[in-house]
Amino acid sequence: MSLKAHIAPLRWSVWRLATGARNITKTGQIGDGREAAAVAYVLENARAGDIDDVLATIDKFSYEKSLLINIGDEKGLLLDAAVRRADPALALELGTYCGYGALRIARAAPTAKVYSVELAEANAVNARRIWAHAGVADRVTCVVGTIGDGGRTLDALATEHGFDTGTLDFVFIDHDKKLYLADLQRILKRGWLHPGSIVVADNVKLPGAPTYRAYMRRQQGALWNTIEHKTHLEYQTLAPDLVLESEYLGPG
Numbered sequence: 001m002s003l004k005a006h007i008a009p010l011r012w013s014v015w016r017l018a019t020g021a022r023n024i025t026k027t028g029q030i031g032d033g034r035e036a037a038a039v040a041y042v043l044e045n046a047r048a049g050d051i052d053d054v055l056a057t058i059d060k061f062s063y064e065k066s067l068l069i070n071i072g073d074e075k076g077l078l079l080d081a082a083v084r085r086a087d088p089a090l091a092l093e094l095g096t097y098c099g100y101g102a103l104r105i106a107r108a109a110p111t112a113k114v115y116s117v118e119l120a121e122a123n124a125v126n127a128r129r130i131w132a133h134a135g136v137a138d139r140v141t142c143v144v145g146t147i148g149d150g151g152r153t154l155d156a157l158a159t160e161h162g163f164d165t166g167t168l169d170f171v172f173i174d175h176d177k178k179l180y181l182a183d184l185q186r187i188l189k190r191g192w193l194h195p196g197s198i199v200v201a202d203n204v205k206l207p208g209a210p211t212y213r214a215y216m217r218r219q220q221g222a223l224w225n226t227i228e229h230k231t232h233l234e235y236q237t238l239a240p241d242l243v244l245e246s247e248y249l250g251p252g
């Protein structure tokens, strides 16, 4: 039986996810300990130093134990392809959670430095343990903070991690859906992107980032060139979702 066949859309961990939506925006976790359980599961079951096995083990946990809000295996293929297209030396993710998305980026770009900004310290701790187990801790870094915290996190990326004009090749936006556009614009203001940089945004249909989608539509062929990928919400095949892949064309 395929892993996908194991997913029962109405299983308890999915309902718990719905009631945990409030927690997610405040604490970055569902509130029932599933993220810590996922780390323990990975450390116990995945081969150390084997990125493929760590990712597959996280997917297995999500299908068979508790649903995690990673980008997941189906949409992860879109993320992988966009990363390969950008061929980044420097990549940034917004929203780390358990470290799954950053690990996919690191696998698709084997020499890239990957930074992930996360508001919840507890998620940073979990993700670092997973990255260490996968053997990528030397080039995948979690920065605790937010892009909208008055410049503190953006300044830290610049002064401590070498973000500079035209150096940022790839961005994966997957944090607070209401902040997608504002945070992208804050990054744009720093001048870190260059023509050809790729920005991927998850969950544009569900839970939805309508302002971001409308902006990309308005800017089509001007500042950005966007492909809308029709796909499904993570770890199931019933609920549709959209992943946007946008190439930065520059201010022209």
Ligand SMILES: C[S@@+](CC[C@H](N)C(=O)[O-])C[C@H]1O[C@@H](n2cnc3c(N)ncnc32)[C@H](O)[C@@H]1O
Binding pocket: 024, 025, 027, 028, 029, 069, 070, 071, 072, 093, 094, 095, 096, 097, 098, 099, 100, 101, 102, 117, 118, 119, 120, 123, 145, 146, 147, 174, 175, 176, 179
């Ligand atoms: C959907 S999860 C990210 C999943 C991850 N990208 C992956 O694919 O494995 C969203 C994460 O964004 C974090 N988050 C929410 N608002 C944020 C913000 N303003 N800045 C940074 N992180 C934020 C949450 O704590 C949570 O860990």
